[in-house]
Amino acid sequence: MKRQIPLLIAMIAGFVMIVAYFIPYTVSWGDTVIVWFDVLAAIAFVLGGGNLLKVHLKKTSDQVPGWGYSVITIVAFVIMLVIGLGKIGVNPAAKYPEFAWSGKFSEMGSPFWWLYEYVFKPLQATIFSMLAFYVASAAFRAFRAKNIEAILLLATAFIILLGRTAAGPALTGWFPDAIEGLEADKLTSYLMTVFNTAGNRAIMIGIALGTASVSLKILLGVERSYLGSGEE
Amino acid sequence: MNKSNRLWVILFIIGAVLVAGRMLISQSLIGKAYVQAVPVNADEENEDHKWTLYEQSSQTKFNEAVLEDPNQTKYLFSFSRTIGVWIAALLTIFVLSFLIRDNPLYKFAESIFIGISAAYWMVVGFWSTVVPNLFGKLSPDMVRDWAMPGLGIDERVELMYIVPLVLGLMLLWILSPKGGWISRWPTAFIIGVFCGLRLITFIHADFLSQIRNGIAPLWMVDSSGSFDFWESLRNVFLIIGVLSCLVYFFFSFEHKGIIGKTAKLGIWFMMITFGAAFGYTVMGRIALLAIRLEFLFDDWLWLIDPTGKRLEAVISMLGLF
Numbered sequence: 001m002k003r004q005i006p007l008l009i010a011m012i013a014g015f016v017m018i019v020a021y022f023i024p025y026t027v028s029w030g031d032t033v034i035v036w037f038d039v040l041a042a043i044a045f046v047l048g049g050g051n052l053l054k055v056h057l058k059k060t061s062d063q064v065p066g067w068g069y070s071v072i073t074i075v076a077f078v079i080m081l082v083i084g085l086g087k088i089g090v091n092p093a094a095k096y097p098e099f100a101w102s103g104k105f106s107e108m109g110s111p112f113w114w115l116y117e118y119v120f121k122p123l124q125a126t127i128f129s130m131l132a133f134y135v136a137s138a139a140f141r142a143f144r145a146k147n148i149e150a151i152l153l154l155a156t157a158f159i160i161l162l163g164r165t166a167a168g169p170a171l172t173g174w175f176p177d178a179i180e181g182l183e184a185d186k187l188t189s190y191l192m193t194v195f196n197t198a199g200n201r202a203i204m205i206g207i208a209l210g211t212a213s214v215s216l217k218i219l220l221g222v223e224r225s226y227l228g229s230g231e232e
Numbered sequence: 233m234n235k236s237n238r239l240w241v242i243l244f245i246i247g248a249v250l251v252a253g254r255m256l257i258s259q260s261l262i263g264k265a266y267v268q269a270v271p272v273n274a275d276e277e278n279e280d281h282k283w284t285l286y287e288q289s290s291q292t293k294f295n296e297a298v299l300e301d302p303n304q305t306k307y308l309f310s311f312s313r314t315i316g317v318w319i320a321a322l323l324t325i326f327v328l329s330f331l332i333r334d335n336p337l338y339k340f341a342e343s344i345f346i347g348i349s350a351a352y353w354m355v356v357g358f359w360s361t362v363v364p365n366l367f368g369k370l371s372p373d374m375v376r377d378w379a380m381p382g383l384g385i386d387e388r389v390e391l392m393y394i395v396p397l398v399l400g401l402m403l404l405w406i407l408s409p410k411g412g413w414i415s416r417w418p419t420a421f422i423i424g425v426f427c428g429l430r431l432i433t434f435i436h437a438d439f440l441s442q443i444r445n446g447i448a449p450l451w452m453v454d455s456s457g458s459f460d461f462w463e464s465l466r467n468v469f470l471i472i473g474v475l476s477c478l479v480y481f482f483f484s485f486e487h488k489g490i491i492g493k494t495a496k497l498g499i500w501f502m503m504i505t506f507g508a509a510f511g512y513t514v515m516g517r518i519a520l521l522a523i524r525l526e527f528l529f530d531d532w533l534w535l536i537d538p539t540g541k542r543l544e545a546v547i548s549m550l551g552l553f
Binding site for chain 1: 267272274275278280281283285286287288312313315316317319320321323324327328330331339340341342343344345346347348349350351352353354355356357358359360361362365366377378379380381382392393395396397399400403404406407413416417418419420421422423424425426427428429430431432434435438439442443445446466469470471472473474477478480481498499500501502503504505506507508510511512513514515517518520521523524527
């Protein structure tokens with residue numbers, strides 16, 4: 001019961017999606033299942049928020065080292081949630097002024113928009129931008145042109161970096177007509193449309209075959225690891 | 233106070249002094265936000281149905297409007313958005329401080345980010361999906377009267393949407409200390425739908441379309457009908473590249489002899505692909521970093537002026553524009 005029904009649910013849901021693709025009569029079934037899937041995905045965000053609260057409330061109540069940061073997380077979470085769910089400071093939609101809740105939750109100028117624009121967006125962009133340093137640092141430590149493969153990787157990355165910035169044409173723009181194909185931007189374009197396309201194409205074919213086979217294994221109940229250890 | 237904390241305090245004081253000095257030099261130009269008031273008259277007869285929206289504007293427009301009419305109310309200085317610019321700048325610096333090493337300011341910014349982002353996606357999921365696609369199906373009249381007056385009048389109650397509601401509640405059961413197996417049902421549903429969807433889309437969009445695009449003529453002719461050497465060579469490289477990479481992925485035979493050499497060629501093609509991907513990743517991240525630095529040095533401190541908007545603002549302030 002605890003394992004058989006989930007297997008059946010996965011099988012039915014998956015095959016409905018496949019059947020909906022081939023039989024026009026069942027297209028609406030697929031559409032409905034997709035909407036259910038979207039609803040569950042949205043509820044999964046609630047699960048994520050609930051789990052975040054659970055973890056940080058426990059850290060706070062146990063007063064583990066650094067619990068003050070958990071308090072900050074909880075406060076930030078609750079403020080954003082209350083403002084967003086309550087549509088605080090949001091005007092009604094101009095078309096329906098008598099409906100106070102009809103406005104868009106992310107209306108420009110609202111507190112939710114303010115928190116997104118001046119807190120969430122800069123923090124997200126800066127955290128992602130820091131990866132530039134880590135990628136460069138990791139590359140400096142790990143990349144050594146010891147063999148042909150490493151040389152090919154490094155040379156391609158170098159040419160792409162040159163060719164897709166102003167530095168490439170500035171440095172190689174003077175090449176004579178006979179070897180103009182070696183100018184950084186043209187070489188980059190050739191590398192991208194030929195060698196990169198060939199490699200990517202093979203990788204995508206491999207991924208597609210792998211995805212299809214794993215999906216079939218899951219739908220047919222051969223692969224069951226998503227059900228957990230079965231101890232409970 | 234230990235040596236490390238002393239260093240941080242000194243750095244903080246130096247930063248604050250530099251920003252204060254910058255403010256003194258150009259007090260009216262750094263880190264300020266301006267808005268344009270846009271009145272909304274949703275209902276001419278009802279005063280309660282009139283309000284004002286504030287759209288982003290520029291200091292230049294504000295200065296021009298003030299020069300024209302000192303009592304104008306269309307363009308305004310926005311205190312809340314100015315505070316926002318300063319908070320965004322400080323949080324950006326807090327995060328970047330991690331490049332020196334882990335520190336309380338970074339942890340503070342990180343904690344805020346975790347809380348805010350979790351709540352943000354919850355709110356987006358609630359208003360964009362749960363309300364229209366779940367509540368709107370189960371109780372369209374209630375949702376129409378509450379948050380979505382534009383919901384079609386012919387929308388009927390669809391009781392089968394109780395299924396995702398129940399599955400959703402079962403999914404939340406995972407937070408409970410007991411009965412964790414209950415969440416397997418919705419998990420199985422999510423995995424099943426995802427597998428069915430991916431199976432079709434990957435076979436259709438990746439597998440078949442890549443093979444279709446990979447079948448290209450090796451003998452190319454140009455518009456005048458003569459042999460096009462470079463286009464032909466390009467297609468030859470493409471086909472050899474795809475086939476050799478696929479041979480590398482083929483593990484049913486030992487990679488020896490001709491198969492080994494072909495697989496080796498495939499590795500070279502893939503190394504070029506990985507090199508290109510690496511180059512683009514680095515460029516993408518550097519572009520993000522450049523945007524953050526531009527925000528700090530242009531929007532906040534005005535130490536640079538790449539678009540000339542600050543100079544424009546100064547000129548408009550002097551009444552010379």
